[in-house]
Amino acid sequence: MNFLTPWALLLSVAAAVPLLLHLLRRRTGDRVEFPALRYLLRAEREHAREVRLRNLLLLLVRIAMVLAVAGALARPVGPFPGVGHPPTALAIVLDNSASSAAVVGGSTILEAEKRAARDVLAAASDADRLSLVTMDGEVRSGSPDALRTALDALRPMDGAGDLAAALRRAEAAVAAAALPESRVVVLSDGQRSALAATVADSGSVPRSLYVVPGARPANRGIASVRLEPPYWNPRGALRAQLIGDSVAWRVEVAGRSVARGRSTDGVVLARVQDLPRGWHAGSVELDADDYRGDDRRYFAVHVGDAPGLTADAASPFLREAVATLVTSSRARAGGQVFIGSALRARRPAVLFAPADPLEITAANRALARAGVPWQFGLKRQGPAPLRGASVDGATATQWFSLTPLDGARADTIARVGSDAWAVAGEDYVLVASAADAGATDLTVRAAFVPWIDLLVSERLGAAEGRALEVAAAARVTVPTGVDALEFPDGESRPVAATAQIAAPSVAGVYFWRRGAARVGAIVVNAEARESELAMMPADSVAAALDAPRGESTPESLARAAFAAGGRRALDTPLLLLALVLVVAESWLARRGHAARSAD
């Protein structure tokens, strides 16, 4: 409790006055002749206990009266339970992450959270400023009725969402309301995997927490789906990792079932062929259980002809790699994609640095002629580990620094130390080491051929664009040349190339479009951690969310949202208390007057 004018508390010293008067009164007073003293003596004798009690009550009431007035003048601000509450800026952070779809006690966790939220809204008044914040970061503000309507329409999102971001938005919303009282109410499923780390400091906005109780169901689901290879040319395989065993599964691509079976080891392996060329949406689906959020997992695949590759005749490693890919039908011999030294640079190509530093200048000229906006720089010596997709574990012994020219746009797909080791631009991949064992041991590792296959498939092959798996509502950069995003229902929505957009919050496959052509996809699936439904202990949840404690019932949450944590000026209640005490003092002091008058 705080005091706006704490100096006024000094007036509480005046409470000693009634006490002193009470103690000293027997020594004061005038001498009054009173013939009926015998009645007074008798009254004193017969009613001594009552009189003493009333005197004591009078003393206490008078002291309390002084203290109440002094307290009111000190203008305290603090919690004040009871009817009504001060205007409060309240934001309800509702965890509608994928795991909220789990069924507990006959209804989903999300429904339980909605009920708690409705209880909170029922306790709100018109003077409150209310907001509803969901895990996708959306903030809905308005009247209790408007938020109730929003609650009715709310569905679980197909991802974990960002609780920390939702809390920040909730705090921003209550701050924008600029009311003296503010509070963030967090409705959570208490999922351990989502709350493993402390989410956020509550700062100046107090938090109230409610965790939906009840034992979480046992769960079967799909943890991941991987395409082997990422692009099917035209054959391919799908490997899925399951949660739980002895699960019946079904694979669907382009709207038709292409494989089904039962897994006893937690792995799904399905081989697919004879699919039509082009981008397709697919999914792996399991039989339903009490948590549907991970019973289906989506993927996108491009089915096309095997790319034609031309290997640099000067490099035995590259020749063998291309031959292996051709033998395994992953490529055709003699195509337009060049795999070789930058000295013979052209596009599309996977270009390696020359082995001799004296050839760097010639290589840079060749790159410039081919329109590759990068140049080789200073020679570096290793060994140093490589980091990047499919190159982890390999090392580079010699490489050249890669320097971008003006306007160069490329992805760094592998690094060596702090240097870029491989960069990928539009129809080219440039590697900082030579394609021989003296420059990098990647060439003699088993991962080399698949890495070349990956580069060709993803960056240079017949496939147009890439499939990127993202979490629901994650930020995504629109690829160059894309002008629309195609939704699963076929509707296309325009997007600005190179802009950042929020991925949809509903799981599924969304294709990038350039005109009428699909040029890639984003695949939205729930994060694997959402499949782990185990709860965190209540105290740990409160600690993670920086809340004093978790409320045990929706009713107690509603009270806490506005009353227990609410702070308001207490001067008026104290003045009212003082007034009541004045009346009580008057009544006590003059009790009996009415009886006498009636006689």
Place this chain on the structure above:
Amino acid sequence: MSAPATGPLRPDLMDPRTLAALGRLEVISRWLVDGVLNGLHRSPKKGFSVEFAEHRAYQPGDDLRLMDWKVAARADKWLIKQYEEETNLRATIVLDVSKSMDWASAPTLLTKRQYAEQVVAALSLLLLRQRDAVGLIRFDDQIRSAIKPASRQLQFTRLVAALGESGGGPASDAGSALRQAAQAVKRRGMVVLVSDLLLDPQDVDDAVRVLRAQGHDVAVLHILDPAERSFELGVGESLFVDTEGGESLAATPAEVREAYVETVAEAMAEWRARLSASGAVYEPILTTEPFGVPLRRAFARRQRLP
């Protein structure tokens, strides 16, 4: 209480302070009595001549002079005439003039003694006008004056003169005064005790029982200052001192008022019960009440005398 705003003033209904300011006691008394008599619907006066009351059947041994011969001749019925006895009441008023009676809770109020003297004077005059005999005994810790009952016109002058005599003794001995009153009233009569009843109840009770045993009608007018009833003294914490006994008690009226009022009510109830049990009438009167109230009560009682 003040007189009504319209209509003729009734002295018996006037505020005691206002009436007391009008003049001497005897003048006030005449005004009061006139007011009382004017306010009555029917005169209670009777018995100045032999008045027929009723017939009863003749019984052997009855005085034949009382036989109604006219009825016997006319209806052949032997009936005896019965007459109301012509009785001049002999009343003795016993007035407490002890020091406690010389007290008023405010300077603007009459003291209990002043008020009681007005009542006594008016009551005496009322009785004398009915040709009753009235006597007066004034007492404090001793008999201060005693005037035997008489119905002469000069009696009122003597009574008024006696009322002006001193008093104010430190205590009250009502028992001896009442016993002396019993001796003064030989025949059956009325004894009216006017006092603030700050007396020994047993002493009073014993005396009243004796009076009642002798066939007297006894009335006790309990004169009270309003503050004695309510303890509304307008003072804070004070040392209250008995005017007679010298005892004292420190108290705050606001704090003990309720208990005091209850105690006084209990005491008055005890007086009423005790005196009723003895066959006496008990009437509490506040010194702020119009004089007519006690007079009217006394007169009504006079009507009930046998």
